[in-house]
Amino acid sequence: MIDIHCHILPNIDDGSTSVENSINQLRIMEQRGISDAYLTAHYFRGHYQYERRQYDEKLANLRQEAQRAALQIQLKSGFEIFAQPDIIDDIKAKSLTLGDSPYVLIETELNGLAQDFYANVYPLLRAGYKPILAHAERYVSIMRKPSKARDLIDRNIYIQTNAGSLLGHYGEKVRQTAWVLLENGWTHFLASDDHVRADYGAIFEAYDMISQRIDTHTADLLTKSFPASIESEDKIPYTYVKVQRPHHHKKNWLRRIFG
């Protein structure tokens, strides 16, 4: 599995607070089957703002420590960017993408989707970036109306869901919303959003639940195939599930025409 969203790079945001804690968490991840992790540090102007060089130094240091600990897990660069006006300037100047890919992990105000969300994201699309909305199920507007995720997808914005959301770690409403997204094919990535504060187990539990409640194929798409496509040339489809519902009306309509 590939985790595309975690705060395991130490001392850069509200995630891991020490190299030691990070290495311990990475060891657990590796033992349980994570092959690659994008260490997505918050990037939020005025709050978590730094030069790319500062990020790269911390990443190089952690990679060195991981090697010293004989870990095989691949540590990739990444950022969780708070969408703000002109954020494209920072994204361009500092290459705030997932690895060397065109994918950018984006977040915004949880108590809505900010009024200016599309205004902030459209320039990224026009410039060839591929935005992924982080933990879509945690936004109040999507909880109220989960089909809003479909509107985002129609605008070429990918969706990421937190493993903990499916387990109820953020409350019942978020849990329900996350499953609606899953069942409709309105999410493309399952990730941990791990902050090295608790056990790293949710993604494995969520994987098993998706395998049982939907199917293993979907669980693999969200944790393996689609994440692996971020740095390969493979296109990640915006739509990959056709939900089969009884089409009574359609049948009647067809019968009326064709007898």
Ligand SMILES: [Fe+2]
């Ligand atoms: Fe996050």
